[in-house]
Amino acid sequence: MQRPEVLIVGGGPAGIGVAVALLQVGVRPLVLEARRVGASFLRWPRETRLLTPSFTANGFGLADLNAIAPRTSPAYTLGEEHPTGRAYARYLQAVAAHFAVPVLRERAKRVVYREGFFRVGTGRGTLEAPFLVWAVGEFFFPRYPFPGAFLALPYARVGSFARLAREAPERVVIGGYESGVDAALHLAERGVRVLVLDPEAPWERRTGEPSRDLSPHTLDRLRRAPRGRIRFRRTKVLALQLKGEGYVLLTEGGEVRTPHRPLLATGFGDGLEPLGGLLARGPEGHPLLTLEDESTLAPGLFLAGPKVRHGGSPFCFIYKFRARFPIVARAIARRLGRDEGPLEVYREEGMWLEDPACCEVRCAC
């Protein structure tokens, strides 16, 4: 194998997606993936499905919302509108195979930048390249936002809602955005009584912005949910404690007691720690990026995936963060003197967002 020009850490939609974009412009990437391509999606609860709908409209400049490469479509590969995580991982693996993306099954342990090269330590020695794309996703990094949160069951460790439903007839879910409501719905459909706690009450929110509102798919599911089995409460959880045989949640609205381990659906961290001082962070902890999604501290280090953020707008869905793949690939192609023309197909299919500040979703009706 020729020496890679770009090391990509993470073999999910962002890592494979950037690799495909780089291959279009003749740049040699190498994806480091600790588990398998699509590992995060393989760990999704079995029953959970993508909430953005897939559809094969790419011939009309409207790429499948869940596609990571032009002229591909999970709806086509899988014949499903809302694939499960497992099914979506099959699509990612099909894309990696179709575009012959080089993938090395190794965990990236340390990252060092020295003399124009990123050196990434793995179990089989150190790899190096002049460019590094960090694309580890977020699913493997649950956030524990209050004291005792580690006592709860993170959404990412659920495994199967069918199994969880058999364990207990009632369940408290902490967090009421997509993951929390998804958990509540799957459990309620299996007979569990659920209490969902969230200070923001996302179940009531209608801003038009998909990163803040529940998706139409989830709203549909809520309307069809078994009556009375899910209760929502607008309150903030301040702490979680073990007490006797059960749990006590201290909330702004008083104590909530439950004999069963609460489910934690309060979002995800960012997995950026191994980058240490190579990436600056803003006052709220978000990574600071240039207009090409490059680190402001370490030229050649790019971020891809759901933790990309510009202004107040997170790129937290596939159809959002993929629009930056051609931007990253173009930046690298230019520095290596390659022709960026082949990236035009991303623009044709609506997978191109030049100005990251322009991306708020607002609807008149």
Place this chain on the structure above:
Amino acid sequence: MQRPEVLIVGGGPAGIGVAVALLQVGVRPLVLEARRVGASFLRWPRETRLLTPSFTANGFGLADLNAIAPRTSPAYTLGEEHPTGRAYARYLQAVAAHFAVPVLRERAKRVVYREGFFRVGTGRGTLEAPFLVWAVGEFFFPRYPFPGAFLALPYARVGSFARLAREAPERVVIGGYESGVDAALHLAERGVRVLVLDPEAPWERRTGEPSRDLSPHTLDRLRRAPRGRIRFRRTKVLALQLKGEGYVLLTEGGEVRTPHRPLLATGFGDGLEPLGGLLARGPEGHPLLTLEDESTLAPGLFLAGPKVRHGGSPFCFIYKFRARFPIVARAIARRLGRDEGPLEVYREEGMWLEDPACCEVRCAC
């Protein structure tokens, strides 16, 4: 009211959509609608839903697949991914109101072209304008493709599958593309045993082209359908006859007898008859159009909606035919000397298809 510059016949997605595009460039349209805005959708079977999913991704250049105007989204207006016909009509009415589209509740009876003006006869006299956009849709024009087809119940007259399911415990459905499978699924979910007949067997087809394959949404529904209640048979219906108390279908594979009125889901005609000689037709009966969707015989007459077709590609979904709204509006704006710049927003949102031949959907994976 000022004299309209463009008469638009039909107040569905195509008519209202073209009117909105014309208003962007300062052209005065008048929509003639015999019933109410969204009348076709109001006549859909109560239970039927749009098969293309709605989602609010327009900030990322990915308009809601069912939107007819930029910066609008049925997913936002309705909070649903697959609206019913009734709900979608509410969205159309909201768009017409928001953009102040002038609508006259009159049926267009006759169309005459004389001395540079289209004269459209209505119950309240004749209207005239230098441009005419024909946008009557297809739903009100069932196709009767074999002798005796008129004996069957057209899909467009179903009204309610719940009611139909109560009428008979079994039903033959003629036609196995989206409408036929939709009917079969709704009936089967209500306990009816269904036999679907189609010589093309669309339920087996996987070409990647949405106008030929069943949609991902429908495939999902088929997978969840009650086992054994729907049978599919690849055969062509040649004729339908009344016999005694029941019906006999003569098919290529022999006779099929049923005591209950078969359901006809064999597609739609085009409602172009009132245009008479103003529109040429190709060898297969399709209307012949210029690259601006204008009649090749009568300059100033444009076609909009699902019967627009170029090469072998029908524009038979909303997300397809809406991509021609700005093309028609631009053609008219240019001839009237108006600035076409405001149409750029259609391009930004992926609602713009310049070259109608380029629109086939093909997926690598």
